[in-house]
Amino acid sequence: MTGEAIAFYLLAAVVTAFALGCVLASNIVRMALCLLGTLGGVALLYFLMAANFLGAIQLIVYAGGTLIVIVFGVMLTSRAYGTKLRVRPLEMIGAAVVTLALLAGLTAILVRTAGPVVSPSTPDFGVAQIGTELLSTYLVPFEVISVLLLAVMIGAAYLVQPEKK
């Protein structure tokens, strides 16, 4: 077993543990931190696969995202009264259906595309190449996503406006 494989299995175990913690915790701030652990672990997996740019972006985006989840968690739930999140049986069945469908889909994709996993061999595959590709080959999807995000931002800003009397 190579060092890379050992690191992968260790990281995978950590990610799984944090994911379980995220589902099982009943306190929203702890949940958010477990989520951060999961996403950070995935970022480390990216670093392990020499996808440095993806790893760093994962950390930046999700660290900020988790921050906002924590803020909402603190603002929306009051610790003083010990609010705990409980799941009703009906909700559990719905969640099970959705997750099983997702699992089946992912497994199908994995089985179909599974091949020998190779480490990236080109040393110059870096952030510069990603930037060039984004602004040449994938320019249209990139711009579409940008416009979509802009629309989302405008919508959010419109929604939080105080009502005019």
Added chain:
Amino acid sequence: MANFTVEDALRSRWSASAKPRAVRTFAVLGIVLAVAALGLGYLASSAPGAGYWLAVLGTALAGVAAMTCLGAAFVIQFSRLVGTWLFRLAFLIFVGGLVGIALLAWVPALLYEQVDAAVADHYGAGATGVLTVADLEAVGWALPTDSIEVRRQGAVGWAPPTDSIDGRGKAVVGSAHPTASFLAYALWPLQFRLTRDILALVGVVGFVSLLAMFTIWWERKVAGRMQSRLGPMRVGGWHGWAQSMADGIKLLQKEDIYLEGADRPLFKLAPYIAFMPALALFLALPFSAAWICRDLDIGLLFILALAGIGVLGVIVAGWASNNKWSLLGAMREACQMISYEIPLGFALLVPVMTTGTLRLTAIGELQAGGFHTWLAFQSPFTLAAAVLFFTATLAACKRAPFDLPEAESELVAGVYTEYSGFRWSLFFFAEYAEMFAVGALAAILFFGAWYSPLPANWGAAWLHGPLWQRALYGILFNGPLWLIFKGFFFLFVQIWLRWTLPRIRLDQVMYACVQVMLPLSMLVLLGATFWALLVPHGSMLAVVANLACTALGVGAVLAIIGIVFYGYSNRRQLVGTLAIEHWPGS
């Protein structure tokens, strides 16, 4: 000095209470044990079976005990003789030690750089060829790299010293120059990535610890002088230089308190979430083109990502404390961080767009040609971006005037209220480490990185000269010393601002971000884009803008020097006589 200080305590323990009797006892005991060890060793050489192993064990134990006793006797006697002088000269010894360590670390690094370049010449950048001790000797004596004979042996790494045998089967080691051979042996382990990584990690941890201890003392001295006080004066003798060490010992001894209602695991974890990223970002922070642990192609993004995680530690700390003041501090921190990340990001995009890379060493290398080539002076927009970046990092580091999460006057101590001892000190280690890191980042991105204001090509001839010329080149033109100097300069500006500006209210913080800095940073980004598109490098407009911005920068530096001289010449009115009398050298 009437007060009893750490110095007094140490002195009394080592010199006053340690009577000559103790020395004699230890010395006699040590000699007896040493004789016993020798006797047992003699027995061991002839005893059969189990007796042999017993005798060996006895020899080892007696030997260790003898060395301990003799060592103790020596230490006590030594401190009795020089104890008083030791404490009087402690500061000089401390500084001398630091300089010595720095030089010791530097010379092998310079040599190593040369060796690495030789390998790269032969095998291409990034490859590790096979060099022998003979090659290292050649490098040690600064011969031209052409004379280095590199033999490829298929193995990775240089051949170990024992393998270096020349064509006639004669060992090369130690044949020509004994000193060079010694250097070669000393440098040989440096070829391994593992050795270099361990050295780098130890260096980073050591640097961050020393940095935090020094900066806390420095900040207290600066604050004192700005308020016509003296600051710490007692511990260590010379201007209280050992104050941070004494504080550190005190903090380590304190009880680790947590509240009944606190979220215990998160409360205990939070200081580490704050501290570890602050430490880890030094792994990607270059101190010079060669002095970097990992030269990532996304170095800038990596540092930003880690800084973002460090903020979470502060917020978790505030939440887990289960205290209104702490929670308010944490919410302020979150609010401030989310808002100021945007202008910070826009300001960072400007140098990235100008240089076209996220690799910090590459950005630094572009600014080698003297102070007019520094990135901040390239166009009005890069200069504005530098100012915006510095302001936004003040908010990101929770420094005044944006130190709302701590806000001693309103929130007791904000997020740090419930912390004590070691965990409390971790937050401050993280804060000072981040302060230096953003200062160094400002220097790398905008102010010439590790280059001095002199154009580096003036010293190009020295780069291939003998060792002393290369060392001088490292001091005068290009080297980690310059980055550390610039980092400390920006650290000083942060301290200076903290003790000059009042803390602003939260709504003012948000106003400053959303209404002022955000539009400004967008304008700067837009302007920098059009500048890059419309103003070709070397055109009339570019040259004029470069000259004007450089003049502005030089003017700012001259103004600071002028203010310092004005302050010094009017020191009796400005600082008061108490501080003047304790001025160093007066």
